[in-house]
Structures are given as structure tokens and as C-alpha cells.
Amino acid sequence: MKYALIATDYTGEIFKGNFEEAPFYLIFDNDKFLEKIPGESLSNIDLSEYILIGSKISDEYKDKLIKLNVDSIISDFENLYSAKAFYLDFLKKVEVFEKYSSEYESWFEENKFVYLSEIEALKMAAPSEGKGLEVGVGSGRFAKPLGISFGVEPSDKMAQIARDRGINVYKGLAEDLPFPDEEFDFVLLAVTICFVNDPEKSLSEAKRVLKNGSRLIVAIVDKESELGRLYLDRQSNSVFYKNARFFSSEEVIELFNKIGIRFAGAIQVLFDRSVNDLDYVQKPESGYGRGAFVVIVGEKV
Secondary structure, three states, X not given: OOEEEEEXXXXXXXXXXXXXXXXXXXXXXXXXXXXXEEHHHHHHOOHXXXXXXXXXXXXXXXXXXXXXXXXXXXXXOOOHHHHHHHHHHHHHHHHHHHHOHHHHHHHHHHOHHHHXXXXXXXXXXXXXXXXXXXXOOOOOOOHHHHOOOEEEOOOHHHHHHHHHOOOEEEOOEOOEOOOOOOOEEEEEEEOOOOOOOXXXXXXXXXXXXXXXXXXXXXXXXXXXXXXXXXXXXXXXXXXXXXXXXXXXXXXXXXXXXXHOEEEEEEEEXXXXXXXXXXXXXXXXXXXXXXXXXXXXEEEEO
């Protein structure tokens, strides 16, 4: 993975101004700081070799990074330690999807009816028209059948598979979406919130890029369901869910309330503890509390 390029002030702490105006930059790898670079040298660096980390960034510079396809993590970090911790956690989560992208794709083929049942539930929530965005689009397995044209994805390998499926994929994080305010008619996070570093900020970013009156759709494996509890029991041995944080439907609704998204309903499917032998497409039902896969719908008001 790429090294981090962290914006710092004169004391060596995280710089609180715009990333491109920092007096110094620290190059950091998995376990140590490698080099300190003066701010005036930024223009001489090949930024594509790094993940840029800072507390703020100007809109103009952010647009430049998007055009250059440069990775960045911009968040209101409290200090250098929190920025470093965020970066290391990010690497750990993305590395799984970089390393096991083939296994990820195979799961959908091997669990065809589980996947198709989930798609049926999502179709009941996602508008059939309008400009849609999937945050954490992965390989495009949900975006493609739902007619979603835009995605955000931090994993290079997964993003390329999604592009091959015709999705316009932008490199980025849920906590820092590379889009202007009120850009989309609906935003989907399908089994993504369990992998983000900051769930509340991720949903706040989704709200920011939504038009007023539009839908925020969050799909989860509900930890209170029978299947969810089974996943939790086996979490330490799971390739993909080892570093995940599972949510209940109630917890997602509580997050909606915190960021000012109106809860508009839920759809559930996968009603059996064991879905390995599922040989038909299950019919989704409204509500939550019985199905393992729950699609929670909110509205920006």
C-alpha cells in the first residue's frame, strides 16, 4: 500500500489549516515516520505515490486531486495520533479487499440466491430513476442491477472491477466524499457502514451530497438477527468481516436521528439462520426484526 503524507505544523502536530498550505509534511509507513518534507517542496512530489492526510483542504485543491486521481483522507483529526490511527485502520480494512477480490467475487456466484434476495430488497428501496451514488461500491455487484451509475471505493482492485461493469468509480472514503453538496437523488451504503472508521461522519457526508427530499439507503446484516449473531460468533475467523463492526437496525435509525435524517421505513429478507442451502429468491417483507439483511431507508428533509 501507499505511504501516508501527513500535513503538520511547526510543532510536528497535525496541521489544522488546508492541507496544501501546511509548513511541513511527514512521510509515514505502517509503523514509523520516514522523512520530514518542507511545505514548499509539495509541488515537486509525485502525489500519486501517497495517501494525503490532513484536517482540511480547499475545494480548489480537492478538485485538483480528484482529476489527478490522488488518494486522500481529510477529516477533522484531533491530533497526529488520531490521524495515524485512522490511516492504519484504513490500510487494514482495504488490504483485505485488495488481497481477496477474487474470493469476494466468487461469493456472489456461490451464494446466488442469497445475493438475488438482497437485490430484491434493495430494489424496493432504491428509486428507479435519478442520479444515484453507492458509497463503498466494491465491485459493483449492487450498483449494476440497481442502475446506479456512480460509486466511491477506496480499493483499487475492487474499483477496477466496478469500472469494468460500467460504474463511474471515484477513489475516496465515506467520510470524505469527492462531490459537491446536493449532487445526488439517492445514496446507497450496502453492507458498507460496518467497514467505515466513522459511521456518523460517513452518513453525514451522504446527507451532504443528497438533494433535499432524497433518500439515504443503508443495508446491513442486522447483528440482532439469527444470522447476524452467527456472523458475530464466527467473526474472528472471517476474511471479510474480521475487522467489521456490526450494527442493529435500531442503531442505524439512531444514527439517522443524530444527523437529521428522517427514518422512512425498512425492508428485510433472509429469514433463516443458515442461508448456505438457499435455492430460491426470498420475497422481502417490510420492517425489521426478523430478517438478517435489512435495508433501512431515510429521507433528507
